[in-house]
Amino acid sequence: MNFATFDLNLMRVLDAILREGSTVHAAKRLNMSQSAVSGALARLRYSLCDELFVRHGNRLVPTDYAKSIELPLREELDRLAAILAPPSAFDPATAVGTFRITASDFFAEMLMPPLADLLRKQAPGIRAQLVDLVPNSYIDSLETYRADLALIPNQSIPNWTSSQPLFYSSFVVIARRRHLQLATAGLAPGTIVPMDLYCELDHALFSPEGNFSAMGDAALARMGRSRKVVMTLPVFSGVCRAVAESDLIALVPRQLAERVAPQMGLELYRPPMPIDPPLVIAVWHRRSASSPLHRWMREKIIGLTRRLNEGEHTSIGS
Structure with missing residues (x-):
């Protein structure tokens, strides 16, 4: 050639x-x-x-x-x-492009609706896609161009990426209204589920990888206890639906629980063990740092997600 x-x-x-x-x-x-x-x-x-x-x-x-x-x-x-395309030349009102976000379906509820409204008003030519997290490989999708931004729990990231802290999210226990064992125990929504009852009940667990343990189990193990996980699902919506239609309970992020509880018939309780609220971060490939469209989109997404922050990093359920 x-x-x-x-x-x-x-x-x-x-x-x-x-x-x-x-x-x-x-x-x-x-x-x-x-x-x-x-x-x-x-x-x-x-x-x-x-x-x-x-x-x-x-x-x-x-x-x-x-x-x-x-x-x-x-x-x-x-x-x-x-x-x-120098930064000064970027005009969101006339920009055209596609921006892919890899994240759990937590963000389908908590980010995508306000992002849709923002894009409609400010950047109608930009399309946003929420794509599935790749189990055990959250960052690789950035390297292979399957995603432009990853919204994930704080973790060690490679040196070819950049990151920004977004928000802390505590966990609550969800159960369907008139849950038999919780009603029998006389528990009111918002109260702590007793440890013995919490460990006795069947749990659903969010896990894209299909693991039967997560942060809640590590917190229990520190107290010498364990729970009974009988079902795992790769999406939070599936966890909430399974709980709403059975006597399973689950630990889910508080913001999501408060959003979906009214329409799904769920009640919220406090877990019996302290769990440090995890920090959620935004991660992107450094090659995109100077891209005008990427910079504009990540600034808007970071701004929208930071509204979810619960404030200071404190333990709950203590």
């Missing part, structure tokens, strides 16, 4: 096909015709001396060579975009 005569516009086409797995969807992404994208792919194959994609059903699957240059290509295109 003669780089001096190579059409660099073809790199945008290659990136779009790698992202979409389809010339049809790549054409929509680039605002081009499908025939133009197919023609560009033919030129790419000739110039790069590789098939680049093979058809598998309705998708185009990248060859090993195409896969090997996918991330380096995307990094270079991002770098060029940052160079050619």
